[in-house]
Every structure is written in structure tokens, then in C-alpha cells.
Amino acid sequence: METAELKENLKKQIIQFLNLSVTPAEIKDDEPLFGEGLGLDSIDSIELIVLLGREYGITIQDPKEGRKILVDINTMVAYIEQHRTK
Amino acid sequence: MSRIFVTGMGVISALGNSVSENREALKAGKCGITPMELIDSRFAGKLPCGEIKLSTPELARSLNAAQPGLTRTALLALHAFNQAVASAGLSPETLSYPSTVFINGTTVGGMCLTDELYHDAEAKENGSEYLAAYDYASIALYLQQKFSLSGLVNTVNTACSSSANAIMLGARLLQSGRAKRAIVGGVDCLAKFTINGFNALHILSSDICQPFDEARKGLNLGEGAAFLVLEKEEDSIDKEKLAELTGFFNTNDAYHPSSLSENGEGPFLAMQEALASANLRPADIDFINAHGTATENNDAVESKAMLRLFDSPPKFASTKSNIGHTLGAAGAIEAVFSILNLQHQELYPSLNCENGIESTGLMPVVEYTQQPLRHIMSNSFGFGGNCSSLIFSKV
Amino acid sequence: MLFIHQYACISAQDSFPEVNLDAVIAPVDGKLFAREPAYDGIPKGTLRRMSKPVRMAIGAASVLLKTSGRLDGIIGATANAGMDDCFRFLQQIIQYEEGLLTPGNFVQSTPNAMPAQVSMMTQNHGYNMTHVHLGLAFENALIDASMLVDEHPGSKYLLGTVDDISAYNYNINRLGGWYKALNSHGDFYNAGTTGSIPGEGAAMFIVSSEKSGSIAGITAAETLHTEDAALVVDRLQTFLSLHLPNEVPDLLLSGENGDQQLLPFYEGCEQLLPPGTGVLRYKHLTGEFPTANALGLWFGCYILQHQRFPAHMVKVEPGVEKLRHILIYNNFKGLQHSFILLSGS
Numbered sequence: 001m002e003t004a005e006l007k008e009n010l011k012k013q014i015i016q017f018l019n020l021s022v023t024p025a026e027i028k029d030d031e032p033l034f035g036e037g038l039g040l041d042s043i044d045s046i047e048l049i050v051l052l053g054r055e056y057g058i059t060i061q062d063p064k065e066g067r068k069i070l071v072d073i074n075t076m077v078a079y080i081e082q083h084r085t086k
Numbered sequence: 087m088s089r090i091f092v093t094g095m096g097v098i099s100a101l102g103n104s105v106s107e108n109r110e111a112l113k114a115g116k117c118g119i120t121p122m123e124l125i126d127s128r129f130a131g132k133l134p135c136g137e138i139k140l141s142t143p144e145l146a147r148s149l150n151a152a153q154p155g156l157t158r159t160a161l162l163a164l165h166a167f168n169q170a171v172a173s174a175g176l177s178p179e180t181l182s183y184p185s186t187v188f189i190n191g192t193t194v195g196g197m198c199l200t201d202e203l204y205h206d207a208e209a210k211e212n213g214s215e216y217l218a219a220y221d222y223a224s225i226a227l228y229l230q231q232k233f234s235l236s237g238l239v240n241t242v243n244t245a246c247s248s249s250a251n252a253i254m255l256g257a258r259l260l261q262s263g264r265a266k267r268a269i270v271g272g273v274d275c276l277a278k279f280t281i282n283g284f285n286a287l288h289i290l291s292s293d294i295c296q297p298f299d300e301a302r303k304g305l306n307l308g309e310g311a312a313f314l315v316l317e318k319e320e321d322s323i324d325k326e327k328l329a330e331l332t333g334f335f336n337t338n339d340a341y342h343p344s345s346l347s348e349n350g351e352g353p354f355l356a357m358q359e360a361l362a363s364a365n366l367r368p369a370d371i372d373f374i375n376a377h378g379t380a381t382e383n384n385d386a387v388e389s390k391a392m393l394r395l396f397d398s399p400p401k402f403a404s405t406k407s408n409i410g411h412t413l414g415a416a417g418a419i420e421a422v423f424s425i426l427n428l429q430h431q432e433l434y435p436s437l438n439c440e441n442g443i444e445s446t447g448l449m450p451v452v453e454y455t456q457q458p459l460r461h462i463m464s465n466s467f468g469f470g471g472n473c474s475s476l477i478f479s480k481v
Numbered sequence: 482m483l484f485i486h487q488y489a490c491i492s493a494q495d496s497f498p499e500v501n502l503d504a505v506i507a508p509v510d511g512k513l514f515a516r517e518p519a520y521d522g523i524p525k526g527t528l529r530r531m532s533k534p535v536r537m538a539i540g541a542a543s544v545l546l547k548t549s550g551r552l553d554g555i556i557g558a559t560a561n562a563g564m565d566d567c568f569r570f571l572q573q574i575i576q577y578e579e580g581l582l583t584p585g586n587f588v589q590s591t592p593n594a595m596p597a598q599v600s601m602m603t604q605n606h607g608y609n610m611t612h613v614h615l616g617l618a619f620e621n622a623l624i625d626a627s628m629l630v631d632e633h634p635g636s637k638y639l640l641g642t643v644d645d646i647s648a649y650n651y652n653i654n655r656l657g658g659w660y661k662a663l664n665s666h667g668d669f670y671n672a673g674t675t676g677s678i679p680g681e682g683a684a685m686f687i688v689s690s691e692k693s694g695s696i697a698g699i700t701a702a703e704t705l706h707t708e709d710a711a712l713v714v715d716r717l718q719t720f721l722s723l724h725l726p727n728e729v730p731d732l733l734l735s736g737e738n739g740d741q742q743l744l745p746f747y748e749g750c751e752q753l754l755p756p757g758t759g760v761l762r763y764k765h766l767t768g769e770f771p772t773a774n775a776l777g778l779w780f781g782c783y784i785l786q787h788q789r790f791p792a793h794m795v796k797v798e799p800g801v802e803k804l805r806h807i808l809i810y811n812n813f814k815g816l817q818h819s820f821i822l823l824s825g826s
Binding site for chain 2: 530555560561567568570571572573574575578579580582583584587588589590591592593594596597598600601603604605606607608609610611612613614615617618621624625628631632648649652653655656657704705706707816
Binding site: 017018019020021039043046047050053054 | 525526528529530581582583584585588
């Protein structure tokens with residue numbers, strides 16, 4: 001899958017998973033997911049780890065590890081491309 | 087305002103089926119947390135839980151409770167209720183007076199029947215025998231009917247502070263003149279629902295929990311029930327009094343649905359205002375039965391709140407290291423444990439804490455000790471920021 | 482005494498934000514779903530985490546919070562808010578075989594979410610309680626509030642209730658025989674059949690110990706568990722002689738819900754009251770649910786404030802012009818009963 005397509009899919013999945021009221025185009029690739037940017041919190045970070053597991057077969061045991069991956073769309077996509085099992 | 091006394095209590099937990107069994111186990115530093123056996127779950131045989139090793143049919147038999155549709159929660163509640171009422175010497179007639187009120191705190195209610203509930207809610211077949219049992223109120227309604235209670239009956243659910251709030255509410259009903267005696271406490275049992283919920287939040291430890299240890303990895307769930315009988319001074323002149331309920335306060339942390347604020351405003355206010363309601367100074371507190379769930383968040387925040395309130399925090403311990411986190415029942419079970427501390431002038435060891443939290447420098451009590459104790463604080467904090475503290479005093 | 486200063490409700494009728502009770506909005510598929518507003522007042526980031534009942538409760542509360550000033554606490558009541566999330570989480574447990582689950586539904590399934598959410602939104606560190614005692618959750622919350630204002634003169638609280646129709650509670654109550662068949666016809670109250678129509682809604686009140694500026698006051702509230710209609714009447718008689726000794730209620734606001742089995746309770750109470758006492762009903766507007774009686778209190782406030790009521794609510798026309806005292810009697814599933822005495826300020 002092309003990186004651009006993966007980004008688009010991931011944004012759609014995040015919106016659906018977290019029930020966000022934004023469009024994929026409104027999520028910038030380098031916008032922080034937590035804090036200032038999308039304003040996600042600790043429960044969202046766990047939800048996103050589940051998303052990575054269900055959609056891409058990626059297992060992250062430690063939520064703290066997850067925080068390094070769940071920085072923005074770019075970091076998530078880079079990690080997915082390297083570690084996806086489906 | 088009238089003084090409120092505890093004139094009876096009953097408890098069942100992973101440490102034992104009676105007040106005296108629980109005390110002996112606490113004294114011995116026994117841990118009731120073992121691999122869960124009784125729930126059909128992929129965690130069975132592995133996950134450490136404060137499980138009561140009596141199957142639901144065994145419990146029902148021991149209680150002579152044969153009617154269909156009874157849940158494990160209802161049976162645990164009945165067990166503790168019977169004991170509390172017997173220890174306070176309340177007759178069946180007294181129970182049925184409009185001046186006898188009953189308040190139960192629970193978070194799981196009848197949802198312990200995860201699979202049955204799922205099938206009934208899907209309505210794929212005819213209803214099961216449990217249709218009326220899933221509700222939070224089902225336990226209080228069962229006891230209301232069994233004992234013909236005709237006074238006020240209530241169920242509260244403020245997550246893990248539920249039964250602390252039930253105790254508080256009972257005391258206020260007495261003080262307002264709406265009741266002469268209040269049976270108050272709570273119950274929860276292990277359920278697939280809560281096990282998976284806490285697991286999904288990554289705050290369930292796969293090892294035995296270590297409250298207030300730097301290396302703590304999360305909580306263990308437990309199950310149990312406890313009820314207290316509360317009466318006013320003027321209504322309990324000739325009765326044996328186990329302890330006095332001298333202070334209580336309920337507040338909200340107003341921060342996050344499932345974690346406490348860094349500064350511990352809710353826990354701080356609950357403790358501070360409970361002291362004020364008891365007309366006590368921080369230095370008067372001899373011991374704190376901490377909420378101490380062994381999650382990273384709770385223990386750090388609770389410690390910080392103690393350091394804010396007390397010049398030098400009193401001795402403290404978490405009995406969740408003995409029985410796990412019994413959720414809605416925790417406040418009531420820990421009230422019983424606090425009253426045991428006062429009655430016997432003894433402190434029980436908090437288990438599995440080797441190295442205190444570095445940033446706080448605080449260590450719980452790790453050995454059985456006998457010492458004079460006058461006032462004990464018991465903390466209960468829950469999801470949704472619900473924070474409550476109770477103060478029990480020696481009679 | 483507990484005084485009501487502001488009130489709002491989201492119901493199956495046109496009750497929010499403006500009230501128009503003249504046209505009755507009928508059930509759809511045998512259910513009286515609430516007419517939810519657009520919730521402009523709730524931040525989007527907060528709204529996405531809210532289940533329907535929490536959203537309805539916060540929506541109804543937010544209009545009151547704009548003008549209520551600082552509150553000393555929040556007292557909530559619900560029987561089944563959070564059950565929908567609870568059921569979704571159960572579905573996850575089964576579908577993913579206790580594997581990788583998202584915690585959102587679990588966190589939102591706690592019924593204390595509504596009072597907790599209001600605390601968070603308004604940074605309120607005051608009293609915070611959630612009563613969940615099924616058909617008496619609301620009345621227990623009301624008694625809690627009454628005690629609080631007595632304990633703390635001058636204090637002010639948000640008292641609120643919510644329940645929703647979820648797949649969970651609809652199916653379980655339907656299997657339990659508490660709803661009329663979907664194809665049942667006829668008048669809501671006179672169909673001669675058992676069961677009622679499911680409903681949902683949120684009712685919010687700003688209450689305090691201060692009479693000045695209030696709309697109505699609650700002189701007394703009492704609850705009772707019994708299946709014996711004679712005992713209910715007996716307790717009502719005692720209740721009235723204690724709390725309204727030298728007068729009679731002008732109006733009975735009855736929780737009659739179209740269920741033939743429960744009629745003897747309501748008729749027993751009606752017969753206790755002297756001729757000339759009006760009888761009004763509201764469940765054809767709200768449907769039946771455990772905290773429906775909070776909407777009963779909302780109707781009571783509306784009637785006392787405006788001194789009028791739509792004709793479709795009347796069972797017995799009141800004999801007096803000026804309505805001062807309203808007795809609200811409700812029972813849930815023939816077991817949980819309450820009497821509330823409401824008087825105009």
C-alpha cells in the first residue's frame with residue numbers, strides 16, 4: 001500500500017474509532033495527536049493501541065511504548081509500515 | 087448533631103467469611119489473592135484475584151437461599167447482611183420498621199452474569215431466570231423483600247467509592263431524623279465485565295499487587311461484601327458500640343473520567359473536609375486505611391494528597407494487598423477493617439511493598455503492631471472523580 | 482424545605498428548550514424516544530465521549546448552569562444510563578474473546594458519568610452522588626438533596642435524572658413483559674392491557690434552601706417498597722396527615738402508565754383524596770422508565786408556575802382555580818412507590 005493511501009485510511013480509522021467530529025483532511029500529518037493538536041487523552045491512546053492491533057496486527061504491550069509511536073500521523077504510519085503483520 | 091455509632095458489622099472477603107476470620111487473616115498478614123478459578127474466562131487459572139473460594143451454588147446452599155434468579159452479588163450481600171444484623175441484635179420485627187433504612191453500594195450489581203446478560207439483551211431466546219437481576223438495585227430489592235424492609239431503601243453507584251457513600255448517606259439519614267437505624271455498606275463480585283474492563287485500561291496487574299511500591303504494576307480485582315449497622319447515641323444507649331463514625335466527606339476531583347488529578351485535589355479535599363466534619367486536626371489521625379489500589383496513578387496521587395494535608399503523614403496501609411480491589415464493596419469492607427484496628431488497637435501489615443514510592447518517601451505499615459489508636463481515616467476514590475473519606479473513632 | 486429555582490427537561494415532547502405541550506407527540510414503533518436538541522452548548526471534544534443519556538442530561542443541565550451561579554454539588558439519579566455502553570463492552574468481550582478490547586465503553590458504562598461529567602465541565606469539587614435504585618433512584622436523590630439543603634443553609638445543588646431506551650433495557654423489559662405488544666391499539670390509559678410504552682428523558686432542577694425567587698417547594702417526599710395496594714393507601718394517608726394537616730392537595734399528578742396490573746394502586750390513591758381533587762396524568766407524554774417521575778416533578782413545576790395544563794393530561798378536572806398543592810404519586814413495576822408533596826412558592 002502507498003504511504004499516502006495508508007495515511008488516508010488511518011485517519012478514517014482514527015476518526016471512526018474515537019468518534020471524532022473532524023474530516024480526514026482536517027488531520028494534518030504532523031499535527032500532535034495528544035495535548036494541543038487533536039486533544040486526545042490517555043484513554044484515546046489505549047484505544048489507538050487497540051486500533052493498531054485489530055487493523056494492522058501490531059501488538060504493543062506497554063502503553064508507555066505506545067506514546068512514542070502515537071505522536072502524529074507520520075510516526076504512526078512509519079511504525080505501521082515497519083511492523084504490520086496484516 | 088447526634089453522635090453516630092456502629093453497633094453491628096458483617097463481612098465476607100477473600101480473607102474469610104466472618105469478621106473474626108478476616109481479623110485473624112489480617113493479623114497473620116495473609117494474602118487472599120490467588121489465581122481466579124470460579125469464572126469461565128480466558129483469565130481463569132491465571133489472573134490473580136481476591137476470589138472467595140465458594141462457588142455460587144455453595145454460597146446459596148450455605149445461606150438456604152433457593153429462589154431462582156439470585157446472583158452471586160445478591161448472595162454475598164445476604165451473607166454480610168445477616169452477620170451485620172445479628173451482630174447488632176436487630177430482630178426481624180425491628181428490620182421491618184419504617185425507621186430501619188438500608189443502603190447498598192455496588193458497581194457490578196447483577197452484571198456478574200456477563201454471558202446470561204448478553205443473551206437476554208440480545209433477546210435471541212426466551213428470557214432467562216435473571217431478567218430482574220441485572221439491575222444495580224436488584225440486590226437491595228432482594229434484601230428488601232426477604233426481610234420485609236419498609237423503611238427507605240436505596241442503591242448508590244459512585245464507582246469505587248460507592249459503599250463509603252452508602253455509609254455516609256446512612257449517617258445523614260439518621261442525623262436528619264428520617265431513620266433510627268441504618269444498615270449500610272456494599273457488595274461487588276468478580277465478573278468478566280470488570281476483569282476485561284480494567285484489563286483494557288491496562289491497570290490490571292498480572293502479578294500480585296504491590297500498593298505503594300515504586301515498582302507497582304496495577305491492581306488485582308477482588309470480591310466481597312460488608313455492611314455496618316449505624317445507630318444514634320440516644321437509640322443505642324444499652325448496646326455494645328464497635329466504633330463511632332465521627333467524620334465523613336464526599337467530593338469530586340473534577341479532572342478525568344478514569345484517573346485522578348496530579349495534585350490530588352479530590353483526595354485532598356475529601357480527607358481535609360472529613361477532618362473538619364469530625365472537628366479533628368490532621369495530627370489527630372493515628373492511621374489511614376488508604377485507597378491504595380496499586381495503580382501507578384492512584385498511589386502516587388493519594389500519597390501526594392497525604393503529604394499536602396499532613397505535616398508528617400500518619401501510618402497507613404492498603405488492605406487491597408490482602409483482598410484485591412473489591413470496587414463498590416471496598417469502602418464498606420475497609421470500614422470493617424478500620425473498626426477492627428480500633429477495637430483491638432492493632433495495625434495489620436500492608437503486603438508486598440518493598441520499596442516505597444521514591445518521589446514521596448512514604449512507606450506503608452509492613453508489620454503487625456499493637457499501639458494506641460483513637461481516630462482512623464478510610465479513603466475511597468472512584469472513576470468519575472468521586473472521592474470520599476470516612477473517619478472512625480474509638481469508643 | 483427544598484425549593485426549586487430552575488427546571489428543564491428533554492423528553493419525547495416539545496419540552497426543550499421551549500415548552501409546547503399542546504400537541505401530543507406519539508410513540509414511534511411503540512417507543513417514546515426523546516427529542517434531542519443540537520447540543521450547541523457542549524464542546525465537540527467532550528460530546529464525542531458522551532453516551533446518549535449523558536448527552537441528554539448534560540444538554541438539559543447546561544441551560545440551567547448558564548444562570549445558576551456556583552453550585553455546592555451535583556446529585557444524579559439513573560437506573561440505566563451507561564447500559565448501552567455496558568452492552569457494547571459485553572459485545573466486545575464476546576466478539577474478541579476477552580482479547581484486545583477498547584476501554585472507552587467500559588469507562589462510559591459507569592452510571593456516575595453524568596454527575597462526574599458536570600463536575601468536570603464546571604470544575605465543581607462539591608458533593609457528588611449518583612443514586613441508582615431503579616424506580617426510586619430519583620426520589621432517593623430528591624431526599625438526598627432535601628437533607629443537603631437542611632444541613633447547609635443557603636446551599637444550592639443541581640439535581641438531575643436521566644434514563645434512555647437502549648437495546649439492553651428494552652429487550653430485557655420486553656422479555657419481562659413490561660411493554661405492550663407493538664401492534665397494540667387504543668387509548669394509552671384505557672387499552673385494558675398489561676405493560677406500558679418505553680420512554681426516555683432527562684430532567685434537571687436547581688434546588689436550594691432559599692424560598693426567595695423559587696418556583697415551588699417540596700414539603701415532603703417518601704418512598705415505600707410493597708406489592709400491597711392497601712398499604713400504599715395507608716402510608717399515603719399518614720403522609721398527608723403529617724405533611725398537609727389542615728389542607729388537601731388541589732391536584733394529584735399520577736404516574737398511571739396504562740398497565741392494567743398497576744391500576745389498583747393509582748385508583749386507591751385517587752379514592753383517598755376528597756372529591757374536587759383534580760387528577761392529571763403524564764406518562765402518555767413521557768412513556769415509562771425508572772426515573773420518569775422526575776419528569777412528573779417537571780410537569781408539577783410547570784403547572785404551578787404557569788397555572789395551566791393541557792387538556793390531554795386531565796383525568797379529573799380540579800375543582801379549584803388556583804393550584805397550590807400538588808401530590809405526585811408514582812409506582813414502578815408495582816413495587817417501588819413514592820409520594821411527593823409540591824407546593825407553589
